[in-house]
Amino acid sequence: MSDTTVIVGAGQAGLQTAVSLRQGGYAGRLLLLGSEAHLPYQRPPLSKQVLKGEFDADRCTLRGADFLAAQEIEFRPHSRAEALLSDQQQLRLADGQLLSYDALVIASGARLNRLHLPGSELDGVFYLRTIDDALTLRERLQAQPQVLIAGAGYIGLEVAASARALGCKVRVVEAQQQLMQRSALPAIADFMRARHEQEGVAFHFGRKLAAIHGQRQVQRVGLDDGTELDAELVVKGIGVRPDLRWLEGSGLATARGILVDDQCRTNLANVYAAGDCAETQHPLYSEPVLLESVQNAVSQGKTCAAAILGQDTSYSDVPWFWSEQFDCRIQLAGLPQPQDELVVRSDAPNSMTVLALGADRLHAIQCINAPRDYMAARKIIALGDAIDRDRLRNPKTELKELL
Amino acid sequence: MIKLKVTDRDGQKHEIEAQEGDTLMEALREHDWGVSAICGGMCSCGTCHVYLNEEDGGKFPPVDIDEEDLVDMLEFTRESSRLSCQLTLSAEHNGVSLELAPEE
Incomplete structure (x- = not known):
């Protein structure tokens, strides 16, 4: 040893x-x-x-x-x-x-992926990775500044939801056309976009930050199409x-x-x-x-x-993730594959379940406020057994029944 | 400081101290025999599953719908199952005894 x-x-x-x-x-x-x-x-x-x-x-x-x-x-x-x-x-x-x-x-x-722009050194430009970052940002959010977030990934969206809860005006600038582009299936992304918009978050899709303006403090942000937006605080959430x-x-x-x-x-x-x-x-x-x-x-x-320790081991866990934004708990398990058939089910208000079906087995679940579906699907994915696609497509089938 | 009596997964009994205002999960996580609580208290994973007897269970607020949905789907669910991340400790919980559920 x-x-x-x-x-x-x-x-x-x-x-x-x-x-x-x-x-x-x-x-x-x-x-x-x-x-x-x-x-x-x-x-x-x-x-x-x-x-x-x-x-x-x-x-x-x-x-x-x-x-x-x-x-x-x-x-x-x-x-x-x-x-x-x-x-x-x-x-x-x-x-x-x-x-x-x-x-x-x-x-x-x-x-962190860093975004080097003119004005990045101004007071009021933040990243969020460490607890020290979070404590500084929290203090600044207390004053209810106008917040501009670069990146509609998990961190960007969670910060957006937290800042809205604190009463800040929030805009999110995202280079892609969709929220959580890298991991969320379109139905989940669209659902969350609507939730954020209902809560007062404004999105600018397909745009990037070009420059941050201000004297000592951030005052405005310029986008790559020439749009100028007022902002007192900029949070860059562009991944790691x-x-x-x-x-x-x-x-x-x-x-x-x-x-x-x-x-x-x-x-x-x-x-x-x-x-x-x-x-x-x-x-x-x-x-x-x-x-x-x-x-x-x-x-x-x-x-x-x-x-x-020299023990026999093999890491084969089904990957799982979660996020919380407003009153939505998003839970994901497994990884959808490009050829998957997507089945969207929704049987309760403010909730959605999306299943990614491979040819013969369930590859992934992504859901919002549907922990019962989530736990059942996680088990089905881990078992890796052949699935009855018709039953999975039927919204009346409780996923638990398929275990 | 309040005291709790915990039976771990090997049947060993421990008396532990906990801070009022913390969740039961946070008190249990501090021990090497304790819960793993992977999701950190978000009611998302079920890795902080415990059993409370009826009397002690009654000292906590009832199970809400999120917790119920998750607990229902766990392997080793019993009538007395709770997710310890959803239980906030206060002075009235001094002396509560509980048992850790098997890991999923």
């Missing part, structure tokens, strides 16, 4: 790896490196409960200092990995320190990507993310990756998948721990 396991990144994936290693009886030294000042925390509430003032920062902490100490997990905040020296099985930190490892887990997450720069020259195989197999193993001996930074050869899919979700982070953390 390994003597020292170093985990880069103290988010959900990194923390889960550490917790699961101890649960599995790992007796070696365990170092958990966090790049921020904070104890491991969860990000999903940042754009929702934290912005709205319902959660304070402590409420997001996943595990306290007492827990980490009791589990003999050496948590080091402010620790950023700078280089992987795999020949020596060492990691170099930003402060120059060298750490030797017997097993290394890279769970360094993703970094794995942070791979520090791994250049290390010999680690990467594509969009760090390439791993179904045991979270990379091409390098004793080096594993998990969570937002890992691009996974997933048994359910022919192409490697890059999943940015809590479920993926937690499941891969468990997989890494099992692999390090």
Whole structure:
């Protein structure tokens, strides 16, 4: 068994790896490196409960200092990995320190896509990734500024809903023609667009920000078609990507993310990756998948721990995600495939279920305020059994009956 | 601080302390034998499932429709099932005893 396991990144994936290693009886030294000042925390509430003032920062902490100490997990905040020296099985930190490892887990997450525009340096231009970002933004939203959000993805839309709840005027500028273009099926996207519009959010589709204007503070935003919009606060929600720069020259195989197999193993001996930074050869899919979700982070953390402990393991979970916007809980499970038949069902007000049917089995469900459908479909997808398409198409069939 | 009696999935009994105003899930998550609570309290995943006896269950607000829908679909649902993320703790919950449901 390994003597020292170093985990880069103290988010959900990194923390889960550490917790699961101890649960599995790992007796070696365990170092958990966090790049921020904070104890491991969860990000999903940042754009929702934290912005709205319902959660304070402590409420997001996943595990306290007492827990980490009791589990003999050496948590080091402010620790950023700078280089992987795999020949020596060492990691170099930003402060120059060298750490030797017997097993290394890279769970360094993703970094924000930045939008470099004239005026980006003005006061009132925000990103939202960390808890510090969320607390600063929350303070600014209290004054009910006119908010302009770049990007109608999950973060952009959750911020839009939170800002509306706080009484701000909200506009969203989106380069595509649809909300949540990358992951939501059109019926779900259209439903949510209507909900946002009912709540007073204004959309500008097919447009990009060209410049941000103001003296010291943001005052106006110019779009690429020449439109000028008043705005006192700009939030850029244009996605994230794995942070791979520090791994250049290390010999680690990467594509969009760090390439791993179904045991979270990379091409390098004793080096594993998990969570937002890992691009996974997933048994359910022919192409490697890059999943940015809590479920993926937690499941891969468990997989890494099992692999390090030498247990037989294979990560094959059906991916699932959720979002909350206004009174809508959006839940997604599985990944729709291009040729899928889409079945839209809706049997209650303010609710919708969309099923993505493959030739012989259910590939995905996306639903709004339909937890019963969601839980049943998740199980059907995981079982992978042949489906009766006619029964699935029939809105009278409860999905539970198909289990 | 209030005290709770918890039986874990291996049948081990624990007495734990919890903060008033936290949810029961947050109190349970702090322990290595506790709940995983993947969705963080959004009533979205069912990984914080517990059983409360009738008397103690009555000290919490009744199950709402979201929780009911989710609990209904879980594998190990019983009459006494609750999602601990939906239960906020206050002084009257001192001494409550509960059992963790098996992981799905």
